[in-house]
Amino acid sequence: MQIGKILFPITTLGPGKRVGIWVLGCSRNCEGCSNPELQFFDASKDISVEEIVQFIKTLPCEGVTISGGEPFLQTEALKHLVCELREAGIDDILIYSGFTKQELENMNDPNVDFVLSHITVLIDGPFIKELVDDVPLRGSSNQKVWLFDRRYEQQYLSCLTGEKKVDIFQFRDEIHFIGIPFKDYKKIYTKYIKTR
Numbered sequence: 697m698q699i700g701k702i703l704f705p706i707t708t709l710g711p712g713k714r715v716g717i718w719v720l721g722c723s724r725n726c727e728g729c730s731n732p733e734l735q736f737f738d739a740s741k742d743i744s745v746e747e748i749v750q751f752i753k754t755l756p757c758e759g760v761t762i763s764g765g766e767p768f769l770q771t772e773a774l775k776h777l778v779c780e781l782r783e784a785g786i787d788d789i790l791i792y793s794g795f796t797k798q799e800l801e802n803m804n805d806p807n808v809d810f811v812l813s814h815i816t817v818l819i820d821g822p823f824i825k826e827l828v829d830d831v832p833l834r835g836s837s838n839q840k841v842w843l844f845d846r847r848y849e850q851q852y853l854s855c856l857t858g859e860k861k862v863d864i865f866q867f868r869d870e871i872h873f874i875g876i877p878f879k880d881y882k883k884i885y886t887k888y889i890k891t892r
């Protein structure tokens with residue numbers, strides 16, 4: 697599976713301390729996309745699903761969030777990943793997709809159907825800059841939060857009623873802002889961050 701980055705712990709894209717997996721590849725080119733560097737496929741970033749899950753098993757995570765890029769452009773690998781995560785006992789899986797749920801269902805792809813029936817939440821639809829609102833977890837108001845596993849209803853409801861927040865990861869002089877950004881977040885946070 698072509699992967700852009702894997703980070704832990706993230707606390708802004710779903711309940712609890714989560715592993716965030718960002719896949720590579722997306723052709724939508726939404727204006728204002730927060731991950732433009734992840735839009736291109738790169739075969740040199742191919743990692744086996746087994747390796748990813750082995751790594752995740754070493755972490756005390758409470759869930760996994762898969763974003764990108766577009767996760768549903770690698771449907772076979774995505775199905776394999778979801779299957780392995782569930783087998784590893786990770787039940788809370790959130791996926792972001794630029795496709796709507798309806799578009800995914802219309803693909804009539806057994807891999808897609810498997811994924812949709814084994815995840816907790818799908819947040820669907822492209823990011824539309826003009827529709828940004830204050831709701832945490834999603835980027836713009838056209839995106840819907842589909843809860844497929846009611847065991848997690850309370851946890852997701854409390855995420856959705858909080859405020860928009862971002863986690864900050866710094867690797868040497870590289871800063872990663874993780875979460876659904878609010879207006880001017882970079883200006884506000886970079887004030888507090890020292891770089892080399």
Ligand code: SF4
Pocket residue numbers: 722723724725726728729730731732735764765766793794822823
């Ligand atoms: S669908 Fe997501 S990753 Fe793809 S361009 Fe739009 S915002 Fe970026």
